Amino acid sequence: MGGLNPDFEGETVIVTGGASGIGREVATQFGDAGATVLVADMDEEPKDGDVPTHERIEEAGGTAAFVDCDVTDRAELNALVEAAHEFGGVDVMVNNAGVYIEGSILELDPEEFDQVHAVNARGVYFGTQVAANDMLERDDPGVVLNTASISSNQAQLDQVQYDSSKGAVRMITRGAALELAEHGIRVNAVAPGQIATEFVEGLAERQRRAAENDEHIKPVPLGRAGEPADLAGAYLYLASDAAGYVTGELLHVDGGWQVF
Numbered sequence: 001m002g003g004l005n006p007d008f009e010g011e012t013v014i015v016t017g018g019a020s021g022i023g024r025e026v027a028t029q030f031g032d033a034g035a036t037v038l039v040a041d042m043d044e045e046p047k048d049g050d051v052p053t054h055e056r057i058e059e060a061g062g063t064a065a066f067v068d069c070d071v072t073d074r075a076e077l078n079a080l081v082e083a084a085h086e087f088g089g090v091d092v093m094v095n096n097a098g099v100y101i102e103g104s105i106l107e108l109d110p111e112e113f114d115q116v117h118a119v120n121a122r123g124v125y126f127g128t129q130v131a132a133n134d135m136l137e138r139d140d141p142g143v144v145l146n147t148a149s150i151s152s153n154q155a156q157l158d159q160v161q162y163d164s165s166k167g168a169v170r171m172i173t174r175g176a177a178l179e180l181a182e183h184g185i186r187v188n189a190v191a192p193g194q195i196a197t198e199f200v201e202g203l204a205e206r207q208r209r210a211a212e213n214d215e216h217i218k219p220v221p222l223g224r225a226g227e228p229a230d231l232a233g234a235y236l237y238l239a240s241d242a243a244g245y246v247t248g249e250l251l252h253v254d255g256g257w258q259v260f
């Protein structure tokens, strides 16, 4: 079956959390599709020790740059969006950076709760705010894409802090879509399932094993964990004109996990 082949030539795409994992693959595929990509992260080096994402895009003939950015800091998000002015301004803002801290609601420290929410929820909220304001100031409405999760809708043990932050991403997406629609800005989210990344150390291998035969968690209907490459097409689709009438949507890319 054929692929999508979207063309983002002349477009500027920001991907937060673009150094590793899902963001790295999303950034790379936007680069392959012709976009200028700003890879925004606190770390330039990917967790697997490979070449940084922006260099990988450039090696493949694309245009990319790395911007050091902590998404919990609105001033840094503003500087990030300003950095895109050099390339004509942000057209697609991908709020993907995230962190995971496991722990029981009976024990978790307030600082840990705040950290998860500061990155996963507040980072998405203010990433959307600064990108939307910049698009409106330039009179050039674009697209905002957020990385949600199967946790946006479903609770899992010892994850209240993470699940609630991803539930917030769902509602930030829907609320922002409603508010920004009159300005022509679309806002959507991708909800990954069990994806083999080093989101927490050793997770990739655990996800691959668990997806097939873990007795304690639900099996993935499609029979395997997802890889970052399974996700990227959803982001490119939602950013493209093919999705021009889609906003406020949470698109699950989870091998069918959420149908249980």
Ligand code: NAD
Residues within 6 Å of the ligand: 016, 017, 018, 019, 020, 021, 022, 023, 040, 041, 042, 043, 047, 069, 070, 071, 072, 096, 097, 098, 099, 119, 147, 148, 149, 150, 191, 192, 193, 194, 195, 196, 197, 198, 199, 200
């Ligand atoms: P990852 O750890 O490989 O990538 C996350 C990236 O975010 C890293 O490069 C990290 O440096 C960056 N980051 C963390 N805090 C940051 C901050 N304050 N400012 C800027 N960058 C920051 O993990 P991943 O699995 O690729 O996760 C990407 C997104 O996907 C996250 O939002 C995560 O919640 C979501 N997600 C992952 C899974 C999964 O199974 N891996 C499932 C559902 C949702």
